[in-house]
Amino acid sequence: MEKYNTQKSEQLYRDLKEVLLDGVASSFHRAAGEEYPVAMSHAKGPYMYDVDGNEYIDYVNGLGPVILGYSNDGWNEAIARQLKQGAHFAAPTESLLTLARHLVRDIPCAEMVSFQNSGTEVNLFAFRVARAYTGKKVIIKFEGQYHGWADEEKISIDANSVEELGDYNHPNKIIHNPGQPGESTDNICVLPWNDADIVEKTLQERDDIAAIIMEPFMCDSGPINPQKDYLKRVRESATRHHVVLIFDEVITGFHMALGGAQEYYGVTPDLATFAKALKAGFPMAVCAGKSKIMQCGVHASGTFNGNALATAAALYTLEQLENPEVYRRFDELGTMLSEGINRVAEKYRIPVFTDHAGAICTMLFGAKRGMYDFRDCLQHLDYEFYEKVVTLSKAYGLRLTPKRGRMYLSTAHTEKEIRRTIEILDVVFAELTQEK
Numbered sequence: 001m002e003k004y005n006t007q008k009s010e011q012l013y014r015d016l017k018e019v020l021l022d023g024v025a026s027s028f029h030r031a032a033g034e035e036y037p038v039a040m041s042h043a044k045g046p047y048m049y050d051v052d053g054n055e056y057i058d059y060v061n062g063l064g065p066v067i068l069g070y071s072n073d074g075w076n077e078a079i080a081r082q083l084k085q086g087a088h089f090a091a092p093t094e095s096l097l098t099l100a101r102h103l104v105r106d107i108p109c110a111e112m113v114s115f116q117n118s119g120t121e122v123n124l125f126a127f128r129v130a131r132a133y134t135g136k137k138v139i140i141k142f143e144g145q146y147h148g149w150a151d152e153e154k155i156s157i158d159a160n161s162v163e164e165l166g167d168y169n170h171p172n173k174i175i176h177n178p179g180q181p182g183e184s185t186d187n188i189c190v191l192p193w194n195d196a197d198i199v200e201k202t203l204q205e206r207d208d209i210a211a212i213i214m215e216p217f218m219c220d221s222g223p224i225n226p227q228k229d230y231l232k233r234v235r236e237s238a239t240r241h242h243v244v245l246i247f248d249e250v251i252t253g254f255h256m257a258l259g260g261a262q263e264y265y266g267v268t269p270d271l272a273t274f275a276k277a278l279k280a281g282f283p284m285a286v287c288a289g290k291s292k293i294m295q296c297g298v299h300a301s302g303t304f305n306g307n308a309l310a311t312a313a314a315l316y317t318l319e320q321l322e323n324p325e326v327y328r329r330f331d332e333l334g335t336m337l338s339e340g341i342n343r344v345a346e347k348y349r350i351p352v353f354t355d356h357a358g359a360i361c362t363m364l365f366g367a368k369r370g371m372y373d374f375r376d377c378l379q380h381l382d383y384e385f386y387e388k389v390v391t392l393s394k395a396y397g398l399r400l401t402p403k404r405g406r407m408y409l410s411t412a413h414t415e416k417e418i419r420r421t422i423e424i425l426d427v428v429f430a431e432l433t434q435e436k
C-alpha cells in the first residue's frame with residue numbers, strides 16, 4: 001500500500017495561516033500534534049477527496065452530522081427545491097410546523113421543541129430554561145463531557161491526568177481557555193460520571209442545583225456506556241429534588257436510535273438537546289422537552305433559528321431516518337466493523353475494545369474492556385497509540401476521529417468500505433507494531 005502525498009494540503013494550510021486564525025475554521029479541524037490538516041476538495045457517499053486527489057473512506061462524517069453520507073442525492077434535491085423558494089425568511093413556515101411535528105413524534109421527551117443553530121447554543125438555551133423553571137442557578141456537569149465552547153460549558157472537558165481532575169468527591173473545575181473568566185465556573189458543579197450515589201448525595205447536600213446535564217452515552221471521552229440503572233437512578237434523583245435532567249444528545253441523537261439515547265436506554269429526560277445528525281450537514285439545533293418546562297418564560301432568539309434551508313435538510317433527513325431498516329443496517333455494519341477490528345488487533349496482539357450503538361462505533365486501545373468514566377480512560381487508555389493509528393490510517397486513505405476513539409457510520413457506508421477499512425487497519429497495525 002502506497003502512502004498518500006498531501007503536498008497541496010500542506011501548502012494550503014501555510015497560506016491559510018496567514019489570513020485565518022490558526023489556519024482552521026474550528027480547532028476541531030486539526031488534530032493536536034498534526035502538522036497540517038488534510039484539505040478536502042469534495043465528497044460523495046462515504047468517500048472524501050483531498051486537494052491532491054487522494055480518496056478517503058470517512059468515519060468522521062463532518063464531526064457527526066453527515067449521517068446520510070456526503071452529497072446525498074435526495075438531500076441535495078430537497079435543498080435545491082427550497083433554494084428556489086428562498087433560503088432564509090426569519091418568519092414561520094409550513095415546513096417548520098411539519099418538522100416540529102416529526103420531532104415531537106420521534107423524540108420521547110419532546111412535547112414541544114425550540115430551534116437554535118448549534119450544540120453550544122442549544123445547551124446554553126437549556127441551561128437558561130432549567131434556571132428559569134426551577135428558580136435555582138447551579139448546573140451539574142460531568143468530567144470529560146463536552147457541551148460546547150461557551151464559558152459555562154467548556155469546564156473540565158479534558159485533563160492530562162487524574163491528578164489534574166482532583167479529588168473524586170470534589171473534583172476541580174478546570175478552565176481550558178485564556179479569556180474564559182474564572183467566574184464562569186461559579187454556577188457549575190463538576191462531578192465524576194457513572195456514579196448515581198454521588199449525584200444523589202450532592203442533591204441532598206445542596207439546594208441550589210437547577211439542572212444536571214449529561215451525555216447519556218459518554219461519547220466525548222470514550223465512548224463509555226452508562227452502568228446498569230445509572231440513568232434510571234439519576235432520573236429518580238432529579239425528580240425527587242426538583243432538578244431538571246438534560247440529556248445532551250448532540251452526538252447520540254439520531255445516531256443511536258431515531259429517538260436518541262433516551263429511546264435506546266428507555267430513560268426519558270426533562271429536556272434534551274440535538275444538533276449534529278438532525279439535518280445531515282446544515283447548522284440547526286433543537287431543544288426538546290416537556291411543555292410545562294419549555295413554557296417557563298424563556299424565549300428563543302436568533303436570526304437564523306428555523307432557517308428554511310436547514311429546515312428542508314432536517315425534514316428530508318428525518319424522513320430517511322424514520323425507516324427502522326436504517327438502524328438495523330447500522331447494527332449489522334457496526335458488528336462487522338467491530339469484529340474486523342478485533343480480528344486484526346488480535347493478530348498483532350494489540351489490546352483493543354470495540355463496540356457499537358446505532359451509527360456510533362468505538363475503537364479504544366490500551367484495554368480490552370469498556371471504560372467506566374473519564375478517570376478510567378485517563379488511567380487505562382493508550383491515547384498515544386490511537387493518535388498514531390489515526391495519523392497512519394489517514395496516509396493510507398482512512399479518516400478516523402482524532403483522539404476519542406469514536407467512528408460514525410452513515411447510510412452510505414456498505415460492507416465494501418468496512419472490508420477495505422479492515423485491510424487498511426491490518427497494514428497500519430503491522431507497521432505500528434513493527435515500530436515498537
Ligand SMILES: Cc1ncc(COP(=O)(O)O)c(C=O)c1O
Binds near residue numbers: 119123
Ligand atoms: C456532546 C456535545 N455537545 C455539544 C457540542 C457542541 O456542538 P456544536 O459544535 O454544534 O456547538 C458537541 C460538539 O462536538 C458535542 O459533542
